[in-house]
Amino acid sequence: MDRETAVRSQNLADAVPFYGEGAPIPESRDLSAKDDTSGFNAVVILLARSWPYISPQVLGRWWMPGVGVEERVAELIRGRGYSFVYMPLLVTILAVLFPYCSIVPITFEYPYNFLFSLILLAVIFSWPLPNLTGRIQTVSLVLVVLSLILANMIAIVLVEGLATKIYTGTLSLVCLLGWFVQIRIVPTGVKFRVRVGSHLIYYYGLEALKGLGVLFIGLVTAEIINQSVLQNEPLMPGLSALLGYPSMSAEALAVLSEAQRMELRWAPIKIELAWFLLLWPLDIFLLYYIIWVFQRINHDLRLALVDQWHKLSLRHHSDHRVGDSIWRIQSDSETVTHVLKVLGELAVMLVNVVVTAALITILSPLLGFIILFTLVPTFLVARWAMPRFRTRSLVQRIANADLTSMVQESFRSIKLTKAYEAGERSQANFEDDSMIAFNAEYRNERLGFRVSVITESYSAVLIFGGVCLMALWSSTSQPTFARELIALAGLSFVVWNLSAYQWTRERYEGAVGLIVEIMRIWGWAQDVAMGLRRVFDILDMEPEVRDKHGAIPFKKFEQEIRFKDVAFAYSPERPVLDGVNLVAAPGTITAIVGPTGSGKSTLVNLLLRLFDPDRGVISIDGKDIRDFSVDSLRKHIAIALQENVLFGMTIRDNIRYAVPDADEAKINEAVRIACLQETLETMPDGLDTMLGDRGGRLSVGQRQRISIARAIIRDTPILLLDEPTASLDADTEHRVLENLREWAENLDSSKRAIFLITHRISTIRRADEILFLESGKVVESGDHQKLMSIESGLYRSFVRAESGDITLD
Numbered sequence: 001m002d003r004e005t006a007v008r009s010q011n012l013a014d015a016v017p018f019y020g021e022g023a024p025i026p027e028s029r030d031l032s033a034k035d036d037t038s039g040f041n042a043v044v045i046l047l048a049r050s051w052p053y054i055s056p057q058v059l060g061r062w063w064m065p066g067v068g069v070e071e072r073v074a075e076l077i078r079g080r081g082y083s084f085v086y087m088p089l090l091v092t093i094l095a096v097l098f099p100y101c102s103i104v105p106i107t108f109e110y111p112y113n114f115l116f117s118l119i120l121l122a123v124i125f126s127w128p129l130p131n132l133t134g135r136i137q138t139v140s141l142v143l144v145v146l147s148l149i150l151a152n153m154i155a156i157v158l159v160e161g162l163a164t165k166i167y168t169g170t171l172s173l174v175c176l177l178g179w180f181v182q183i184r185i186v187p188t189g190v191k192f193r194v195r196v197g198s199h200l201i202y203y204y205g206l207e208a209l210k211g212l213g214v215l216f217i218g219l220v221t222a223e224i225i226n227q228s229v230l231q232n233e234p235l236m237p238g239l240s241a242l243l244g245y246p247s248m249s250a251e252a253l254a255v256l257s258e259a260q261r262m263e264l265r266w267a268p269i270k271i272e273l274a275w276f277l278l279l280w281p282l283d284i285f286l287l288y289y290i291i292w293v294f295q296r297i298n299h300d301l302r303l304a305l306v307d308q309w310h311k312l313s314l315r316h317h318s319d320h321r322v323g324d325s326i327w328r329i330q331s332d333s334e335t336v337t338h339v340l341k342v343l344g345e346l347a348v349m350l351v352n353v354v355v356t357a358a359l360i361t362i363l364s365p366l367l368g369f370i371i372l373f374t375l376v377p378t379f380l381v382a383r384w385a386m387p388r389f390r391t392r393s394l395v396q397r398i399a400n401a402d403l404t405s406m407v408q409e410s411f412r413s414i415k416l417t418k419a420y421e422a423g424e425r426s427q428a429n430f431e432d433d434s435m436i437a438f439n440a441e442y443r444n445e446r447l448g449f450r451v452s453v454i455t456e457s458y459s460a461v462l463i464f465g466g467v468c469l470m471a472l473w474s475s476t477s478q479p480t481f482a483r484e485l486i487a488l489a490g491l492s493f494v495v496w497n498l499s500a501y502q503w504t505r506e507r508y509e510g511a512v513g514l515i516v517e518i519m520r521i522w523g524w525a526q527d528v529a530m531g532l533r534r535v536f537d538i539l540d541m542e543p544e545v546r547d548k549h550g551a552i553p554f555k556k557f558e559q560e561i562r563f564k565d566v567a568f569a570y571s572p573e574r575p576v577l578d579g580v581n582l583v584a585a586p587g588t589i590t591a592i593v594g595p596t597g598s599g600k601s602t603l604v605n606l607l608l609r610l611f612d613p614d615r616g617v618i619s620i621d622g623k624d625i626r627d628f629s630v631d632s633l634r635k636h637i638a639i640a641l642q643e644n645v646l647f648g649m650t651i652r653d654n655i656r657y658a659v660p661d662a663d664e665a666k667i668n669e670a671v672r673i674a675c676l677q678e679t680l681e682t683m684p685d686g687l688d689t690m691l692g693d694r695g696g697r698l699s700v701g702q703r704q705r706i707s708i709a710r711a712i713i714r715d716t717p718i719l720l721l722d723e724p725t726a727s728l729d730a731d732t733e734h735r736v737l738e739n740l741r742e743w744a745e746n747l748d749s750s751k752r753a754i755f756l757i758t759h760r761i762s763t764i765r766r767a768d769e770i771l772f773l774e775s776g777k778v779v780e781s782g783d784h785q786k787l788m789s790i791e792s793g794l795y796r797s798f799v800r801a802e803s804g805d806i807t808l809d
Helices: 003-014 040-048 051-059 086-100 112-126 135-157 162-180 199-229 237-243 258-264 267-311 314-318 322-330 332-363 365-373 375-412 414-419 423-475 483-488 498-539 600-607 630-635 651-655 664-673 677-681 700-712 730-744 784-788 794-803
Strands: 061-064 181-186 189-196 561-571 574-584 589-593 615-620 637-640 718-722 753-757 769-774 777-782
Touching: 040 332, 040 498, 051 199, 051 267, 051 332, 086 112, 086 162, 112 135, 112 162, 135 162, 135 199, 162 181, 162 189, 199 237, 199 258, 199 267, 267 322, 267 332, 267 498, 322 332, 322 375, 322 498, 332 365, 332 498, 365 375, 365 423, 365 498, 375 414, 375 423, 375 498, 414 423, 423 498, 561 600, 574 600, 574 769, 574 777, 589 600, 589 730, 600 718, 600 753, 630 637, 637 700, 651 664, 651 700, 664 677, 664 700, 664 730, 700 718, 700 730, 769 784, 769 794, 777 784, 777 794, 784 794
Parallel strands: 589 753, 589 769, 637 718, 718 753
Antiparallel strands: 061 189, 181 189, 561 574, 561 615, 769 777
16 A cells, blocks of 8 residues: 555544544534524424325325226315215214113223213214314314224223223224215215225324234233233133133133143233234235335425426526435435324324323322423423534535535546546545535434433433332332322322332333433434425425416417517626527528627527526517416427437437437438438447437537437427537538428428527528627627628628638628
């Protein structure tokens, strides 16, 4: 290894420390907490704004007989005359029918008092759902959902017997039925529609069933081990029948024998094994399913982002690096898939903390106060850390976007890099950007580590103090706080003992730990929000060129194209055109010439509405082109760009890029006019020859002729050619121009106009009208002979300079 390589390797190693800040990020590319402009509300709004891209996977779409699945996303509750008026009545009947038929006991003892109260609440608020709108409907929906969730939890956890579980489950399914199947009464009968494609509902429904299954299996195994195996108590009748041990039912005997206990000890193992065999394929399916759903959400956001980029004018694209756009599409848009994870985990954790804190407070208000006190240092740390999470996340994302731009620009300029032996310099620049991106991410992770150390430290102290208090109370059998509430909650801890200590310690540690975990998840939410911010920064941009209200389609060109006092500037300090006036009639070729930077390409870009003029009017047949829809206008204009952009596809596909359904006759005609036959004969597969990236295996002249063919095949009334023959030899140029003139003089010649931007005198002199631009103004216009007759004329001087012949006239 030479000394230079060794020094560079050491410098790179020093930039990646084991601990510490690492190499500093340049001040121009760094942000501090003072630069943060997003507070709590802004983060919540950014997360909420992802709903339009998540909602299709929640709300799904409607399937209707004879119509199929609609393209539009389904309504949240009801709409378009469809409703679920049958649902409240059906829920009410079932809610009364089960107790009336003695399927479930009619009693208001605990826990049935809670269960029936929740069911009554769900029944009452199910009626406004199909009959009212607005806030009342939304509140009713929330109350029905919460009531049924809590009722099902009580039925599963606190109530013995299968009937009550079927009761609450049936009511829940009927409510879901109203959401999934809706009807509409019409004079001819009843129409219905079915909600399909609600993938997130399907997924979380399966997850809920899996969770209930885990809870049920846990309760069953605990019942078998604690009550039957260890304490000789017989099985509950329903459980004994379910497990296949009817002889061990409480209805058959009072106490289990030793042999029965030994036989029963294998039951939990069999149950767990059966549950594992059922759960294993389900877990694999759910993992695949949620990845598929999240990718659909990400896909929708990416499509919206790319669609927005297509709508933005070239003024925006010229001021932004390509790598930044790639990073926003590829990486920043991915953060939308994390929104549900963040919000879901935060919601579950908050509910667990509140419920656990409430139960612990019943046992000891002091422990409840300690849990509440945990919020104080948590809020203080969050106030310090969250702005830093946001700014460091932005710096990290911008640094990675810059690195992507560096890679893209390096590959695009690889020929130039090799020609000038600039590989080492290019490598050094890449290493610098790579280290900045690495250290930006490293700083972000290091901040998360610091916050974790702080929160884990004070939470450990608070947990230790609380556990010591519980141990002290248990050792002296201190009475618990609210005995009546404890009994109401279904607990039996009247005094502090070993059982109370173990139960409370687990939940106390869990509550304090969850508060710290909420802090971690909220820190993650800042990164998600910053990714969404970079996405919505683009989506919120108003396209500079867009259809005006009431825009009409452009259909034909018959009279003239007119520029009247047109002015344009890319920025206030960069004026390009100033008061341009020109007229182009059908059947003519207009050549636009002038020195570099005079605004020639900008002029034709304005006609194509890649930009809109800052002043003046561009009209076709007396109609301002801004009155036409953008798509219809561009559909009738073809352009051969100066850059000769080609794609990594076949020559055939490059030619018909703008007309994918072009037939062979049109392709062959475009090939003939562009004089591509000889080139195709040298290709191994002719028109089906695959090109490399940007057509790198072709000469500039060959690429230019493919670009001309691509413009011709559109067969539009307006053709824009930007330096169309600059890289062609004289003979090929002559043949291409003759073919173009012949093409322009076909049966539709009265409807076609051609604009040429060129420096080639042989091309210019064939034009019907020549416009000479200087400093953004048309200073001379006319045909070749007229302009050459102007003594000391700018065009005359231009021709002499280009031809090298001062006697040329």
